[in-house]
Amino acid sequence: MIHYTLVCDDGHDFDGWFRDSETFESQSAQGLISCPFCASTHVSRGVMAPAVSRVGARADDAVKLREMIRELREKVVAGTEDVGERFPEEARKIDGGAAVQRPIRGRATFEEAKALLEDGIEILPLPELPNDGN
Numbered sequence: 536m537i538h539y540t541l542v543c544d545d546g547h548d549f550d551g552w553f554r555d556s557e558t559f560e561s562q563s564a565q566g567l568i569s570c571p572f573c574a575s576t577h578v579s580r581g582v583m584a585p586a587v588s589r590v591g592a593r594a595d596d597a598v599k600l601r602e603m604i605r606e607l608r609e610k611v612v613a614g615t616e617d618v619g620e621r622f623p624e625e626a627r628k629i630d631g632g633a634a635v636q637r638p639i640r641g642r643a644t645f646e647e648a649k650a651l652l653e654d655g656i657e658i659l660p661l662p663e664l665p666n667d668g669n
């Protein structure tokens with residue numbers, strides 16, 4: 536015998552005992568299982584499976600997100616020139632036409648980044664990954 540917590544489409548939950556999972560499936564498919572509170576035969580197994588899959592999905596999402604950030608970083612790194620600490624200065628030169636137009640990356644303090652944005656120079660923060668060393 537196996538024990539299932541069952542729930543009807545009205546949200547009542549109740550206990551059911553079955554010889555095995557196939558017995559439950561076939562009785563359920565034939566409408567032989569009904570809710571003791573409202574007699575609904577739209578009955579399914581209780582809340583355990585969705586709770587487990589939600590946890591799994593969250594872990595997957597974290598892995599996917601990490602992978603997306605890594606790919607984004609790789610694309611940015613491959614397509615830009617690293618000007619390091621000179622980033623704010625170089626971005627202003629490019630914006631003012633004093634340097635060749637090209638995509639650059641580098642480091643800026645929060646204040647420097649804010650000043651660039653206030654001057655209408657478009658910059659984007661590059662997301663960091665933990666233990667990325669960069």
Ligand SMILES: [Zn+2]
Binds near residue numbers: 544570573575
């Ligand atoms: Zn019910």
